[in-house]
Amino acid sequence: MDFQVVVLAGGNSKNLNPLVSKDVPKPLLPVANRPVLYYVLHQLGQSNLKDLIVVVEGEDAALLVGGWISKTFVDGLHVEIAAVPEDIGTAGALRAISHHLTAKDILVVSGDLVSDVPPGAVAATHRRHDAALTAMLCSVPVSGSSDSGSSGGKDKTKKSGRYNIIGLDPCKQFLLHIATGDEIEKDSRLQKHILHAVGQMEIRSDLMDAHMYAFKRSALQEVLDQKDTFQSLKQDVVPYLVRSQLKSEVLLNGISQAEENGNEKLSSLNNQVLVYQILANASTPSFHERYSMEPDGSSQSRKTHKCCAYIASNSSYCVRLNSIQAFMDINRDVTGEADHLLSDTSSDRDNIIGPSPKLGAKTTVGPQCILGEGSEIGDKCQVKRSVIGRHCRIGSHVKIVNSVVMNHVTIGDGCIIQGSVICNNVQLQERVVLKDCLVGAGFVVTMGNEYKGESLARKEK
């Protein structure tokens, strides 16, 4: 399909402290007992996009991720792992692996995306319009993934729905304006010349940029080379491409390349363009073409490139795991309303229990729960809307509600855990009460302690 996929898996995310650790980098954070990266890779595989580069921040994390991928996706996917230094930004990461990019178009996906939107559809939209950039937009999830994490409950309600400001053309095919980050808090400035060319622009604040972009490789590399200050795809590269779409600076080289390669190629390129136009259903030329014409309709005097949008349907699920709140939400959703993401799990839908769990007497595991393999639960326990990892040992009279328990966790008798995340190898002694807490890997909570809304983690040595 001549599409290369770059999965920006990230590494140690500060937003997700203390959930991420050296042993569990962000791509391997469990969502319903599978690393979050699984969901992206699975979707890509489903869309037959099998030529992947997974970019991980930091060598150690790359080794871990690489190990997991080679174990899980033995066949089917052709995956390369690339390690890049930390804190170079998404654009920096792409710049670092730029020499690996060879295909005509590049699909860049964030590794923390949990979504059922087929990436193939985005790629197809991109191809259909022969666009320089196609961004996937989805409606803002109801549960919300607030930037400020679990503590930001109040902010979330206040600025509900204001994630990105996105301008679309009347057919909702083209991306005319995109503002992210700080700009959202200011008055919006919309470029007049784009508005002139299109006539009307719909400005939406209820769409989220899902961080899945298809780029034309030549355009992407051009921008990365020319603008070496660009750090972030979302905040620099994408807005730049959108802004300059009617005054393109990026495709000049693409065309000259074609000319160098001789006329044959050029004509085939023209043919391709023609085919794309037909595919694009272009009975009326898009505003890009009209704009690029001279008023007398003859030659193409201006260079333009197209920026398209793929808007996921309202019913689709699409959340990024970029905050602790999102982590909780996704775990809950994937076991609940969005359980189709776990399509190949064989167990009963409401209550997914791994192959060999041992449940004690009078223990109830409610609907929308997952119990990992090798976990044991003692007598008279209650588990509701929670995910419990592998090889956990849970004592008797334990109540776990709305929580995520990772692997190898030991929970003593009489503990009550609500709305909390318990990381790997944590030990909770008897009668611990946790409410809305985060317990970092390897932490030991001593007997009888009660915590509310705290983040417990071992001090780094």
Next chain:
Amino acid sequence: MGAQKKSATPRVSEDPEDLARNPLQAILLADSFATTFRPITLERPKVLLPLVNIPMIDYTLAWLESAGVEEVFVFCCAHSKQVIDYLESSQWSSKPNFIVTTIESHNSISAGDALRLIYERNVIHGDFVLISGDTVSNMLLTEALQEHRERKKKDANAIMTMVVKQSKPSPITQQSRLGTDELFMAINPVTKQLLCYEDKAEYSKGFISLDKTLIADNPSIILHNDKQDCYIDICSQEVLSLFTDNFDYQHLRRHFVKGLLVDDIMGYKIFTHEIHSSYAARIDNFRSYDTISKDIIQRWTYPFVPDILSGSTAIKVERQGTYRASDVTVSRSADIGSFTFIGQGTKIGNDTKISHSVVGEGCTIGSNVTIEGCYIWNNVTIEDGCQLRHAIVCDGVIMKSGAVLQPGVILSFKVVVGQQFVVPAYSKVSLLQQPTHLDSDEELEYADNTSGTGEPGSDKLNGDITPDLSETAYELGAGGVGYIWSVFEGVQDEEWRQSVAPIPTDKLIKLMLEKDEDDEQLTQDGNVFSASGELKADSDDNGSGDDDNEDSGDDYVFFEKEVEATFLRAVNENVKVDHAVLEVNALRLSYNMASVDCAGAIFYSMMKLAVESPHNSASELHKNAADIITKWQKLLKSFLHDIDEEIEVVLKFEEMCLESAREFAALFPQILHLLYDKEILQEDAILKWADEKEGADAADKVFLKHSEKFIQWLKEAEEEDEDE
């Protein structure tokens, strides 16, 4: 009836059944409160100007009648008598279900004034249509009215519905085909609420700003650049009272609409109604006059087209959109092209070519005349061999043989163009002299004009014109009568934008090139704006940094002047030193200066005073300086905190001796000594200055040499000190 009705209305409007009983009213502003149609409107009100041979107001009234309006209040201001006379003599005065009432005013200078006056009259009892008398439309009001009423029932703040229509401005000139500037409207696609209205968007700015609260409140906004404001508004009664409450509202759009959109305290809302298949446009300038005339001839405004509207006089529509009145005399060899209107009683000579033009009633057109895209009103005489392109020719004009009108010319009433005379493009010619001043605010300008409305122009004309005939003859060729109005500075370049003539190609090419450059800048600007945060901060800093530097130069000059003035006042009024210090400090803060600058400025003022006070010799000057320094040393000292400031004083003195007060040059060492004696300057400062100057070139060292002795002495004194 007033009081009773008024108290009854609020109750009535809650009940839709009763509401329906209220006859639909309309306010027609028979005055545009603008000057775009000058010089023609100096003599005749705009609403009575013929549009394809029928006065504009007839189109408006005919539409209102057909749209179900039962009562129209025609507000006349400029030339009100002409409007009233016309209406009284016309068919409109005698319609059974369509009452036309005139409201006359002599001192209204804006639409705002007009509506305030109408409010006072208390004649509007429900929803009304607000329209100006130069609007041509054939839209059905029922749907818009229905929407408006339903919204109003649900939300009492929905007080106005504006009619808009699709019309994309030209990508090159950024103006619509009606010649109006591009308009940006932000509309909520679901509710159709108008959120933002920008008609005077600055060309220079490459972007348009949307308030963040708008985006926060509306998940989806459509920003339109492709809509045209039809200037047909359906208003609720509140609109009138709002105008009365906000007595500074003048312009319907610029003040009222924008005022409501910005003001969120009252929460009034404006909605839009888009029409798709029907026609609505307002004649705002000469270009829209041209465009709308063509639309009428091409029957977009059906049923409001000349052959139907004129009723009594028989006008036939022929092939290719040629309209011909019954008794027209056209020579066989004359060529009447497509989309042309020929009025009653007009005679056209041999080999004359007319196309895309309107020729009024009773005109006489000679042989070999070429008329293209022109609007020729009634009783015009055009002699043989004239050429007219894209011009408006008013009633009674005489064009002598061989005269030429270049594109965009406006000939006002009864102008005579001399033989073979070529009227240059875009000229406006009138028998009246151009008003000498042009008010910057075009709406308010009507004030002067209305005083003369009572008399029809011709009386005045005869008086005015005769004495100047010689001059006017010169202006319009042999036998010509009329003044060519000069174009005001700045307007000149824009003249082509709103003229009747099509925009010349070279202009378009020029504009396109400019636009490309602009775009380049824009993308560059864009980079600055929204690249990563740091980048923006940097560039901003650079920008403002440069500004600061430039400013500081100016600022220092101002500051110095202020300090000098303060000092002189202190001297003259014998202000206490402490107070003077306070004042200078205040200046220092307001100009953001350092105390170094204060010291320099004060010393400068002191020395300047010394030079300016009378003296005959150098010694007297020295004495003056000594007196002043002695008297005000405290002031100076309070700004001399450290050695740098003292050096500044020396440098300042040196500069003065070189430039503004050369007389001091000879006295340099003495004054320096004096300053030292008064303990204003410490020896360290003087020595440091000397050291600094040591390395300078010869020219700079003049004063150092002068004061060599003194410095030598200082050095010795220092050494002695050390010895002790």
